[in-house]
Amino acid sequence: xxxxxxxxxxxxxxxxxxxxxxxxxLTGFLFYRYEVRARSVASLSDAAREExxxxxxxxxxxxxxxxxxxxxxxxxxxxxxxxxxMPCGGETEAILREGDxxxxxxxxxxxxxxxxxxxxxxxxxxxxxxxxxxxxEAERVTTESLERTSDDEQVIAAARxxxxxxxxxxxSVSTVIHLHHALGVARLSQSATEPPWKSLKNVIGSVxxxxxxxxxxxxxxxPAWSRLLIAAPGCTSTAExxxxxxxxxxxxxxxxxxxYMRGKxxxxxxxxxxxxxxxxxxxxNYPSALHQLLLAQVERARANxxxxxxxxxxxxxxxxxxxxxxxxxxxxxxxSVQVIDWWMAPERCPADVCTPELVAGMQPxxxxxxxxxxxxxxxxxxxxxxxxxxxxxxxxxxxxxRKRITEHAAAIKQWLPPKEAGVLQDLLNADAARAALPRWAxxxxxxxxxxxxxxxxxxxxxxxxxxxxAAATDLAAGAAQWAATRPPHEQxxxxxxxxxxxxxxxxxxxxxxxxxxxxxxxxxxxxxSASRLFWAIISSLLAALLWLVLxxxxxxxxxxxLLRVSLYNVEYDYLAxxxxxxxxxxx
Amino acid sequence: xxxxxxESCNAEREDAVxxxxxxxxxxxxxxxxxxxxxxxEPQRPDxxxxxxPEPPRPEPEPFNTMPEAEPAPSANILGxxxxxxxxxxxxxxxxxxxxxxxxxxxxxxxxTRANNVYRGKSMFLTMRATLRTDYVLGATNADEVWxxxxxxxxxxxxxxxxxxSRLSLEYRRRLGLAxxxxxxxxxxxxxxxxxAGIVLVVDLTRAVDDRDVTAWRQQENDLxxxxxxxxxxRWEKEARPEAIGVTTNIAQRANxxxxxxxxxxxxxxxADQLADYVNVSPLEFAKQRLPILHGALMTHARRFRxxxxxxxxxxxxxxxxxxxxxxxxxxxxxxxxxxxRWLPFKVPTRYLGGGR
Numbered sequence: 001x002x003x004x005x006x007x008x009x010x011x012x013x014x015x016x017x018x019x020x021x022x023x024x025x026l027t028g029f030l031f032y033r034y035e036v037r038a039r040s041v042a043s044l045s046d047a048a049r050e051e052x053x054x055x056x057x058x059x060x061x062x063x064x065x066x067x068x069x070x071x072x073x074x075x076x077x078x079x080x081x082x083x084x085x086m087p088c089g090g091e092t093e094a095i096l097r098e099g100d101x102x103x104x105x106x107x108x109x110x111x112x113x114x115x116x117x118x119x120x121x122x123x124x125x126x127x128x129x130x131x132x133x134x135x136x137e138a139e140r141v142t143t144e145s146l147e148r149t150s151d152d153e154q155v156i157a158a159a160r161x162x163x164x165x166x167x168x169x170x171x172s173v174s175t176v177i178h179l180h181h182a183l184g185v186a187r188l189s190q191s192a193t194e195p196p197w198k199s200l201k202n203v204i205g206s207v208x209x210x211x212x213x214x215x216x217x218x219x220x221x222x223p224a225w226s227r228l229l230i231a232a233p234g235c236t237s238t239a240e241x242x243x244x245x246x247x248x249x250x251x252x253x254x255x256x257x258x259x260y261m262r263g264k265x266x267x268x269x270x271x272x273x274x275x276x277x278x279x280x281x282x283x284x285n286y287p288s289a290l291h292q293l294l295l296a297q298v299e300r301a302r303a304n305x306x307x308x309x310x311x312x313x314x315x316x317x318x319x320x321x322x323x324x325x326x327x328x329x330x331x332x333x334x335x336s337v338q339v340i341d342w343w344m345a346p347e348r349c350p351a352d353v354c355t356p357e358l359v360a361g362m363q364p365x366x367x368x369x370x371x372x373x374x375x376x377x378x379x380x381x382x383x384x385x386x387x388x389x390x391x392x393x394x395x396x397x398x399x400x401x402r403k404r405i406t407e408h409a410a411a412i413k414q415w416l417p418p419k420e421a422g423v424l425q426d427l428l429n430a431d432a433a434r435a436a437l438p439r440w441a442x443x444x445x446x447x448x449x450x451x452x453x454x455x456x457x458x459x460x461x462x463x464x465x466x467x468x469x470a471a472a473t474d475l476a477a478g479a480a481q482w483a484a485t486r487p488p489h490e491q492x493x494x495x496x497x498x499x500x501x502x503x504x505x506x507x508x509x510x511x512x513x514x515x516x517x518x519x520x521x522x523x524x525x526x527x528x529s530a531s532r533l534f535w536a537i538i539s540s541l542l543a544a545l546l547w548l549v550l551x552x553x554x555x556x557x558x559x560x561x562l563l564r565v566s567l568y569n570v571e572y573d574y575l576a577x578x579x580x581x582x583x584x585x586x587x
Numbered sequence: 588x589x590x591x592x593x594e595s596c597n598a599e600r601e602d603a604v605x606x607x608x609x610x611x612x613x614x615x616x617x618x619x620x621x622x623x624x625x626x627x628e629p630q631r632p633d634x635x636x637x638x639x640p641e642p643p644r645p646e647p648e649p650f651n652t653m654p655e656a657e658p659a660p661s662a663n664i665l666g667x668x669x670x671x672x673x674x675x676x677x678x679x680x681x682x683x684x685x686x687x688x689x690x691x692x693x694x695x696x697x698x699t700r701a702n703n704v705y706r707g708k709s710m711f712l713t714m715r716a717t718l719r720t721d722y723v724l725g726a727t728n729a730d731e732v733w734x735x736x737x738x739x740x741x742x743x744x745x746x747x748x749x750x751x752s753r754l755s756l757e758y759r760r761r762l763g764l765a766x767x768x769x770x771x772x773x774x775x776x777x778x779x780x781x782x783a784g785i786v787l788v789v790d791l792t793r794a795v796d797d798r799d800v801t802a803w804r805q806q807e808n809d810l811x812x813x814x815x816x817x818x819x820x821r822w823e824k825e826a827r828p829e830a831i832g833v834t835t836n837i838a839q840r841a842n843x844x845x846x847x848x849x850x851x852x853x854x855x856x857x858a859d860q861l862a863d864y865v866n867v868s869p870l871e872f873a874k875q876r877l878p879i880l881h882g883a884l885m886t887h888a889r890r891f892r893x894x895x896x897x898x899x900x901x902x903x904x905x906x907x908x909x910x911x912x913x914x915x916x917x918x919x920x921x922x923x924x925x926x927x928r929w930l931p932f933k934v935p936t937r938y939l940g941g942g943r
Contacts, residue, residue, distance in 0.1 A: 004706060004916075005705065005916065007917055007920070548930075551927070552930055555926075555927035555930055555933075556934055558927075559936070563892055563939060563940055563941050564940065566868055566869050566894060566895065567894050567918050567921070568858055568865060568869070568894050568895035568896055568913060568914030569865065569866075569895075570917060571915075571917055572913050575911055
């Protein structure tokens with residue numbers, strides 16, 4: 001194709017249209033920025049912004065989102081206390097020092113066969129069998145040994161009647177306790193076996209005897225639900241024995257709670273009396289939220305033919321433990337929170353039981369227990385990952401100030417696989433971001449601070465954008481509560497700024513409640529003037545209109561100029577320049 | 588059968604243009620009357636009866652066309668049915684107006700050629716009733732409309748010059764013919780309703796005297812009637828009272844109707860022979876030398892422009908089409924491809940310097 005003749009004004013027309021587009025786009029952008037800024041938080045007074053910046057954001061939407069982070073991979077069961085340490089002294093100690101586990105079991109079994117009435121040998125053999133995972137054999141050995149002796153019945157009888165005397169040495173009492181605990185562990189470790197209610201309950205009762213005697217690690221007169229350390233039989237110290245920590249009353253409670261939560265309580269003769277003893281509580285002037293929850297659930301169970309009774313006993317034990325003192329035991333704290341959560345699940349806790357006040361009252365208790373999990377983290381290596389996962393899951397559901405456990409979280413993080421450790425780190429970062437967000441959102445950058453400072457949620461990485469939206473909802477909730485106290489003019493201004501800040505995120509109830517006081521036309525005006533999309537549309541329309549006007553002028557100027565041009569001459573000059581054949585001579 | 592006399596070759600011909608020399612011929616008196624007699628047409632089931640032709644009259648100058656009494660009904664216009672079928676397909680028409688031998692067909696063909704050569708948009712010439720000589724289209728037959736496809740949406744309508752001669756009031760006065768009837772617009776009626784633009788072709792070589800300011804008055808007058816007639820055809824919705832003739836009706840109604848909304852391009856053809864004029868702006872030329880036509884455009888057209896063009900060169904043996912037509916491509920593109928067509932509230936050309 002030959003290079004063609006063109007209308008001479010083509011270049012300037014195209015350039016002019018492009019410049020018109022640039023002018024229109026710039027005008028539209030400036031208009032948009034001006035209108036949005038005039039309605040943003042930047043337009044609020046300095047005093048208002050200072051007040052807003054000091055708000056504490058409720059962790060509602062963000063909390064819900066953070067809970068979804070632990071939705072998968074963090075599910076744990078109830079943590080069972082392991083079997084206690086081996087006894088000290090005697091023939092067993094020599095055997096336990098030598099060979100591998102199998103040879104030790106063989107030697108202990110031979111000794112047990114020779115002296116079946118020796119409870120220390122039975123305890124050593126049972127403990128060794130449990131540690132090697134041979135639970136049925138351990139259960140058989142400990143059960144047979146306890147059947148052959150009446151020591152445990154003496155201990156229990158002494159525990160039940162105050163002021164009675166017990167003709168047994170500390171070692172024998174400790175042996176009975178450790179044997180019952182070992183039997184409990186053996187039975188709990190077998191899923192098909194009925195939880196050893198009697199064994200587990202009796203062993204806790206036995207602790208009272210030790211308490212009365214001021215054993216090492218106990219205080220005279222302390223109740224069984226305080227943390228009493230029980231020296232292994234024959235040992236003089238409650239410090240670690242053979243690399244294992246001493247058994248504590250919390251371990252006994254722990255396994256009892258696990259058993260209750262796993263099992264189904266069946267009625268038996270005299271259960272009514274036992275119920276009265278277990279669930280009966282002295283009236284309190286200032287009952288805790290947990291106390292109220294227990295009483296309400298007991299009343300509910302009574303009306304429902306004691307449905308979920310075993311779990312109710314678990315709750316009762318948790319309440320007893322916590323009512324005395326916050327347990328400084330990570331395992332018991334984890335299990336306690338799980339029992340509380342089980343009973344506060346919506347299907348078991350209707351609105352008339354779990355009132356907002358009760359739920360709010362439970363939060364500090366949960367938070368303290370969860371903090372205790374991070375602080376104590378006193379579990380063996382085989383339970384560390386499970387405890388860490390439970391701790392992360394519970395942290396996500398708590399309102400705990402996560403700064404308080406930052407140091408301890410670092411230790412917990414080391415127990416977790418990298419992905420799950422990342423979730424824990426994100427939870428800590430999210431809490432820090434939540435605290436920093438009001439200042440970042442409401443106050444201009446301080447002098448010397450870069451205007452494009454990273455937002456506080458930048459450290460959340462891929463989770464950041466969704467978290468920002470949830471945080472906007474929470475931020476709007478806090479700001480709406482503040483706005484409710486302001487004079488009408490300032491309130492309206494603040495509402496627009498809050499709505500703009502909220503963007504596409506869900507509006508919190510506080511904001512909608514405040515807006516509902518306005519007429520629908522006012523609400524519509526408020527929503528539109530706060531909407532960035534609305535101003536974007538208006539700005540685009542303005543830009544389009546301006547561009548249209550400019551193009552209209554360009555088009556008419558082109559037409560005016562073109563009217564005077566002889567296109568014949570344009571083509572003629574083109575032909576004359578390039579073609580040898582000229583149609584005619586002229587000029 | 589109409590017979591023609593070529594005065595150059597002094598020989599009788601069957602065609603309006605001499606095949607030998609390419610010059611115009613003259614109708615031999617008496618043959619036109621014979622040709623006007625109705626002929627049996629087996630393909631057309633109900634041919635309208637052709638009324639008795641008026642006796643032939645002497646040829647009016649400068650229109651070298653055959654005298655005719657009554658317009659041909661649309662069914663008898665060669666090519667019109669096919670053209671209407673194109674309109675039914677959604678095509679739009681660019682109506683090329685001008686009296687006989689002004690170069691209308693060559694302009695349409697020249698644009699097709701230039702569009703191919705310069706823009707790479709190929710289109711072949713559609714068939715016509717007859718092809719006179721090699722590489723020269725020659726005149727469109729009387730009672731024939733030729734059409735040339737521009738692209739898939741538009742088509743040139745190139746009616747025979749005789750149709751426009753019939754619309755010439757002066758021509759009718761000379762021949763003592765009755766007023767125009769609505770049948771006289773049959774060749775263009777449907778095209779007007781689906782119009783993309785109008786091309787008015789003025790042959791400036793047909794001057795009585797170049798020094799006379801009224802040298803082209805005849806063509807100006809003819810086109811000054813065509814413009815309001817097209818405006819009237821496009822917009823008039825009211826029924827015409829029978830007592831009022833068509834021309835009177837157009838005169839009375841046209842100015843009350845909206846302006847022609849499609850662009851009007853006035854092309855001064857055969858510019859290769861107009862060396863004295865082409866150096867001035869075509870607008871200024873029209874304002875000074877064609878004031879009647881310019882006034883008509885200001886009155887009836889919203890958007891218009893003037894330009895010169897030539898598609899052939901004159902040679903001793905006769906006119907010959909040039910490979911690169913001049914003044915056809917860009918003006919036609921102005922007509923067909925207005926990049927700002929979509930803009931609303933366009934100001935008429937007369938307010939953009941195209942006025943008096």
